[in-house]
Amino acid sequence: MEIKPNFDKRGGLLPVITQDEKSREVLMLAYANQEAYELTLKTGIATYYSTSRNEIWVKGKTSGDTQIIKEILIDCDEDALLYKVIQQGKGACHTGERTCFYRSIKIN
Amino acid sequence: MEIKPNFDKRGGLLPVITQDEKSREVLMLAYANQEAYELTLKTGIATYYSTSRNEIWVKGKTSGDTQIIKEILIDCDEDALLYKVIQQGKGACHTGERTCFYRSIKIN
Numbered sequence: 001m002e003i004k005p006n007f008d009k010r011g012g013l014l015p016v017i018t019q020d021e022k023s024r025e026v027l028m029l030a031y032a033n034q035e036a037y038e039l040t041l042k043t044g045i046a047t048y049y050s051t052s053r054n055e056i057w058v059k060g061k062t063s064g065d066t067q068i069i070k071e072i073l074i075d076c077d078e079d080a081l082l083y084k085v086i087q088q089g090k091g092a093c094h095t096g097e098r099t100c101f102y103r104s105i106k107i108n
Numbered sequence: 109m110e111i112k113p114n115f116d117k118r119g120g121l122l123p124v125i126t127q128d129e130k131s132r133e134v135l136m137l138a139y140a141n142q143e144a145y146e147l148t149l150k151t152g153i154a155t156y157y158s159t160s161r162n163e164i165w166v167k168g169k170t171s172g173d174t175q176i177i178k179e180i181l182i183d184c185d186e187d188a189l190l191y192k193v194i195q196q197g198k199g200a201c202h203t204g205e206r207t208c209f210y211r212s213i214k215i216n
Contacts, residue, residue: 003211015123015137024132029123029188041215073209076201080137082209093184101181101190103111107149 007034009079013049018092021070021084027092028100030059032081044069046083065089115142117187121157126200129178129192135200136208138167140189152177154191173197 005014013031020027030048032040036056039047043058046067050057060066067085074081091098113122121139128135138156140148144164147155151166154175158165168174175193182189199206 003213017125017134017137019134026125026127026134026190029125029183041213044215069215072213072215074211074213075137075208076203076205076210077208080208082134095184097184100183100185100188102184103182105111105149105180105182107152107177107180 003074004078005032005037005074005081006078007037009077013051014079014081016046016048016081016083018046018067018083018085020087022086025099026101027067027085027087027098030057037081040069040072040083046085059092060089063089063094065091067092111182112186113140113145113182113189114186115145117185121159122187122189124154124156124189124191126154126175126191126193128195130194133207134209135175135193135195135206138165145189148177148180148191154193167200168197171197171202173199175200 012033016030016032018027031051033049036047036049046059048057066088071084093100120141124138124140126135139159141157144155144157154167156165174196179192201208
């Protein structure tokens with residue numbers, strides 16, 4: 001049986017973890033609906049659903065910071081995805097940082 | 109100003125990416141509400157909110173597969189977290205696999 005994400009879960013918006021294929025750095029957390037997922041498969045370019053703009057979001061379409069898909073992994077519950085990518089341009093984050101997770105929380 | 113996750117977003121349930129501190133393998137994707145997050149900070153053990161059981165979930169409490177927190181990172185939008193952990197026991201996944209992302213989707 002083919003493994004597929006279950007878009008009947010999580011209101012049809014599944015979290016996607018994007019990880020640098022080589023360094024294994026986690027670059028960002030975004031969301032995909034079925035259309036965004038299918039566009040990702042079809043084009044080989046990470047495509048998300050923007051929950052702020054409520055539209056399909058081809059990451060890097062305007063900035064050039066596209067993400068080339070190398071591997072797609074799915075979790076045991078079929079409601080989360082992991083995209084292993086080659087990050088183009090300066091990085092994944094709109095702030096100019098390479099990763100969106102550039103800040104550490106102080107723990108004791 | 110202290111950096112804090114914004115639990116006013118995402119209906120109060122923020123996605124948490126859990127990553128092996130050393131190997132950088134992504135182990136799982138789970139969720140935290142404010143209580144789970146504060147318990148994680150206080151105890152140093154990854155604690156989530158189970159969206160299937162609707163309760164606080166101290167990962168590994170019964171199985172022994174606890175996750176010791178080494179670092180907590182927050183994303184640019186303050187609505188996603190990355191826990192870098194030392195995974196105890198056999199792994200993160202209830203299937204017995206080390207990571208919940210143990211299956212690859214066929215791409216062309």
